Amino acid sequence: MNGIIGKKIGMTSIFDEAGRNVACTVIEAGPCVVTQVKTDDTDNYNAIQLAYGERREKTMSRQLNGHFKAAGTTPKAEVVEFRDMVADKALGDTITVDEVFAEGDICVAVGTSKGKGFQGVVKRHNFKGVNDATHGQHNRQRAPGSIGAASYPAKVFKGMRMGGRDGGGRVSIKNLKVLKMFPERNLILVKGAVPGPKGGTVILHK
Template sequence: MNGIIGKKVGMTSIFDEAGRNLACTVIEAGPCVVTQVKTEDTDTYNSVQLAFGERRAKTSSKQMVGHFKAAGTTPKHEVVEFRDMDIAKSLGDTVTIEDVFAEGDTVVAVGTSKGKGFQGVVKRHNFKGVNDATHGQHNRQRAPGSIGAASYPAKVFKGMRMGGRDGGVRVSIPGLKVLKMFPERNLIIVKGAVPGPKGGTVILHK
């Protein structure tokens, strides 16, 4: 699984050859440093660990500072492991978007969605609510309605769609097409939306 770590810059739109306006996301991907190489002989499987984003040594643990020092680099903010990468890289090497992707590739974007806090059933589960405000429906427009019987089962079943914390979860968006790449600026433009806020960490892989 070839991949790279980056951060979301924001959304924009570009025109394709047919003149259609396409919504797309700009991602600053890499350069990433190889901080560990695992093989079947040492770890029973093959993988490459990449690190991205500068971080002060003051805010890093001594173990991680030593881990990055062994790779000949400064402390990083994000560390992600990619299994079975077919890119020949050694400890301390740099991985750029040109090493992993090309224009026209289809990629998967993984990120953490925006946290919405505690939300009701209308926003969290797309409930319709009671649209008719007449006939005694006072303050019931966004209510969940009945959630179960009384004497039996005398409880609320697990998994009942109710209000609660919304967002702030790991989300994968497959099938995003790479529209343009700017290797000199480490920028990659993919078609469609990518989870997370501006500046949020995004993992791109094939």
């Protein structure tokens, strides 16, 4: 396996070999259940589908309930497919974090960032603003400034950086080092921050 599904627990810090205090994120990774195995013969590509987290059967559709029953497991909250995986696992097998990662490995964390709502250009796009309240400026410190030309082209070009909904998107953080693992508790500590709130779903892969 080259990946696993988990849940963000929160942040903490540990001391490394040099005695430096390093910030890290605690993730409860797995155990995950193999709910589907795809091969070149059946699906024209290789992949393994993993499921994580419990969910009530009444909240699932009949199709999904049947899908999980075929794998011999209870309904799950999250389902993720890891492509280009050789089928070394069978339907219904359990994947734990120590089967995927070891201390010192480099991983990629994928999650949904915190939603910020409607934000202005200073927070959303790091605009500097006017930063000068003199010379007749009134309430313009965080304004976007000019957004278009005059009679030509007489429009605002698409993609103009303006205020709008910020956050709440899929974010990948690369080159995160696995600092410490607690396989008996399904916990993994990765260096730095991971996108999403506490309790948010995180996908870890190599």
